[in-house]
Every structure is written in C-alpha cells, then in structure tokens.
Amino acid sequence: MVDPSGFEAFWFCAYTPLEILDAAGFTPRRLLGDKDGLEEADSYLHPAFCPYVRACLVEGLKNPTAHAAIFVNACDGMRRLHDAWKRLCGSDFIHLLDFPRRNDIHGLRTFQQSLSLLIDELEKFTGKRITLEDLRNAVNLRKEVRRHFHDLSQGSPGSERLKLAQKAQQLDPEEFLKLRAEKPWQAEGIPLVITGNLLNPSGLVALVEEHGVLLVGSDLCNGERPFMVEGEATGDTREELISSLAEQYLRRRHCARMSDAKRRHNQLLHLIREREARGVIYASLKFCDSYIYDYPLAEKFLGNEGIPLLRLESDYQDGHAGQLSTRIEAFVEMLRG
Ligand code: SF4
Incomplete structure (x- = not known):
C-alpha cells in the first residue's frame, strides 16, 4: 500500500478523469513530452508515429522517480505508449482506461464501468476507499480550475x-x-x-x-x-456521482x-x-x-x-x-x- 499524498500521477490524454486521481489523493500532472529528444524514442517506437507519444516516452525514460501513470485507450498511439511505458519506465501503478468512441447509452455504460474499474485499482494500490465526499471535493476543485482558467485567459x-x-x-x-x-x-x-x-x-x-x-x-x-x-457532475451517492462524471466526460467537446x-x-x-x-x-x-x-x-x-x-x-x-x-x-x- 502506498501513501498517495505528493505522489505524482502522470497522464497524457485529455480524457483522463482527473477528479478520480484527485479524489484518490494523487497529484495529477500531464506530461507534455521532451520535444527535443524525439530521436531517442526511435529505438522503441517507429519514427512515423505520433510525435507527442514519442516525446512522452522520452520524458518517461528520463524520469526514474516513483510515479503512477494513467493512459487512455483513445488511439493506437496512446495504446503503444502504454505498452512501451509499461516495459521501460518502471511505474509503481499503471492503468489503461477504456474510453468509448460513441457518445450514446452504450458508450456511457462502458465508460461508467471503466471509471469503476479505475477506482477499484486505485483503492487496492493505496489501501484507501474513495468516498462520496472525496469525489465531491475533487469535482468542485476541478470546476474551480476551469473557472480560473477562463478568468485568467x-x-x-x-x-x-x-x-x-x-x-x-x-x-x-x-x-x-x-x-x-x-x-x-x-x-x-x-x-x-x-x-x-x-x-x-x-x-x-x-x-x-x-x-x-x-x-x-x-x-x-x-x-x-x-x-x-457543459453542466456539472452531481449525485447523492458515490455511484450516482461516478455515473454523472462519466456522462460529463462523454458530453465534452471531443x-x-x-x-x-x-x-x-x-x-x-x-x-x-x-x-x-x-x-x-x-x-x-x-x-x-x-x-x-x-x-x-x-x-x-x-x-x-x-x-x-x-x-x-x-x-x-x-x-x-x-x-x-x-x-x-x-x-x-x-x-x-
Ligand atoms: S486522443 Fe484526443 S484528447 Fe487524447 S491525446 Fe489524442 S487528441 Fe488529445
């Protein structure tokens, strides 16, 4: 079991449910990759491959610190990054989250299950249950971040x-x-x-x-x-809130x-x-x-x-x-x- 406070959770794709990583106690950080080290990725990923993915792998190779890494099964590039990262970058926790391609009821069910699976895995890793209150606080925090971004920009x-x-x-x-x-x-x-x-x-x-x-x-x-x-994730129970969060991610601009x-x-x-x-x-x-x-x-x-x-x-x-x-x-x- 790991104390997640101060433990970085690297993420790569904009469909990563940050609220869940926050609620689990991690510090999520999007990696933007090492743009100047792209050639170093050639030993592991073909040069005719998404340069963002290759740049992220290089950043991972240079970062031997303890970390969690959350990937989204969003495209072939992201899947290959997950595979290469798993072999080469020594994560303490690694997860590939399924994200549906369709924004319909079947997609919603799939994504709700994906979020529940991620929560189960995080709880096993930290030994700490993610409560309704943890999730609510995280949803509110991310709402504040979005509001602040709009104000500053x-x-x-x-x-x-x-x-x-x-x-x-x-x-x-x-x-x-x-x-x-x-x-x-x-x-x-x-x-x-x-x-x-x-x-x-x-x-x-x-x-x-x-x-x-x-x-x-x-x-x-x-x-x-x-x-x-659009809209905010709400719910009176943990399951309702997870379901609402799944809906919010699927309703986003894609x-x-x-x-x-x-x-x-x-x-x-x-x-x-x-x-x-x-x-x-x-x-x-x-x-x-x-x-x-x-x-x-x-x-x-x-x-x-x-x-x-x-x-x-x-x-x-x-x-x-x-x-x-x-x-x-x-x-x-x-x-x-
Ligand atoms: S799949 Fe879409 S959201 Fe995810 S990294 Fe690629 S462009 Fe960004």
Whole structure:
C-alpha cells in the first residue's frame, strides 16, 4: 500500500478523469513530452508515429522517480505508449482506461464501468476507499480550475492561452488557483480559430501569430477544449456521482477520435461565429490517423459554410516550421484582401 499524498500521477490524454486521481489523493500532472529528444524514442517506437507519444516516452525514460501513470485507450498511439511505458519506465501503478468512441447509452455504460474499474485499482494500490465526499471535493476543485482558467485567459492571444491551459494541466490545482493575471492583453490581428489535436505553443502556434494572426480560439486538447465543459457532475451517492462524471466526460467537446464528427464540426462552427473569427487553421501533429480521416469531412463542412480553412501539420518540435511561412502568409493575405 502506498501513501498517495505528493505522489505524482502522470497522464497524457485529455480524457483522463482527473477528479478520480484527485479524489484518490494523487497529484495529477500531464506530461507534455521532451520535444527535443524525439530521436531517442526511435529505438522503441517507429519514427512515423505520433510525435507527442514519442516525446512522452522520452520524458518517461528520463524520469526514474516513483510515479503512477494513467493512459487512455483513445488511439493506437496512446495504446503503444502504454505498452512501451509499461516495459521501460518502471511505474509503481499503471492503468489503461477504456474510453468509448460513441457518445450514446452504450458508450456511457462502458465508460461508467471503466471509471469503476479505475477506482477499484486505485483503492487496492493505496489501501484507501474513495468516498462520496472525496469525489465531491475533487469535482468542485476541478470546476474551480476551469473557472480560473477562463478568468485568467480573458482576451489573451492563442499562444498565451495555450501556455496557460498547459499550466492548468501540469500544476497541482491548488498551485494553479494561486496564479494571477500577468497583464491586460492588447492583442490584435486577423481573428482565426485554431483546431487540431495537440500543438506546441512556442512552435507552429507562435509562427502563425507572427504572421499577423490573432488566435481567438484554440480548439486543442492542450488548449481550451478540456475547459469547455457543459453542466456539472452531481449525485447523492458515490455511484450516482461516478455515473454523472462519466456522462460529463462523454458530453465534452471531443477530438477527432470520437465517431460523432457532425456534432464536433457544428461546435467548431459555433466557436468560430461566437468569437467572430474569419477563418480556421486546421493543424495537427503528423501521423495522427484520426485527424487525417477527419480533415476531408471538416473541409467539406466548413467549405459549405463559407469558412476559409488552412491545413497545416506539425512535428511537435517545429524546428522547421518556418517552411510553412509562405502558405500562412498567402492565407492571411487572402483574408485581408
Ligand atoms: S487528441 Fe484526443 S486522443 Fe489524442 S491525446 Fe488529445 S484528447 Fe487524447
């Protein structure tokens, strides 16, 4: 049995139920990977593989401290990261959580069972029962983190909002809640929304902004997406609260690994209109099958709505992102004209 206080629980995918890790007494921290050490991952994972996954493995190889690691069975990349991590990174506790692809009653039942299984495993590991009160406190704490993120990010440009979102995912919630707004933002430029999986704020995102773009929305899993939650998880019993939490995760804004592309594209359109954006940058990490399959659908949908769209790809480190300058410049000029 392990005392979880101060024990870090590493997580990787935005579908990780942080409330449960909080309630178990862990300190959850999203790993964003070692972008500069990507080549070191080549001995274990093929180079034509999600660079975020490869960067996370490198970070894990360099981090021999005691930890728990929670993976979500969300895509092939995440499954392979779990397999490699299990063999190479010496976790004290490791768990692969099933997350359904469908947001329907069957998906809900599957996810409720997944959450209960995770809770059972955590209770066995710590020897401590996760009570209704633990869960309620954790739900309230995460609600506060989301509220604080929205307060602090008011009016900030996309790269800053992304950095803040990453802090909210990496810091202990109590630490994040102590952060104060640094300065009032006076950002300007052509308003665009960026959508995709997970991007490097200092790489591609910063490059886009250098071309006179004001990113008014970051529909990314290391951006605003996990903070746009509808409704709150409630319940009078532990089981009711777990069930409500499962529902809340399934109702969230989703990434392209979910089957309901229509709902996702409509939410994106709503975000574009609400933020008065003049177009969309559709940017994703290389080798992400979900986004490769999604792009033609998104292009058609947004095209029918008359929304201009630029497709970009990132290798996460973005050392050569400058090569994309001409395309970004042409897109911005077209919008200006
Ligand atoms: S893009 Fe989707 S599947 Fe991939 S890490 Fe983010 S939330 Fe998880």
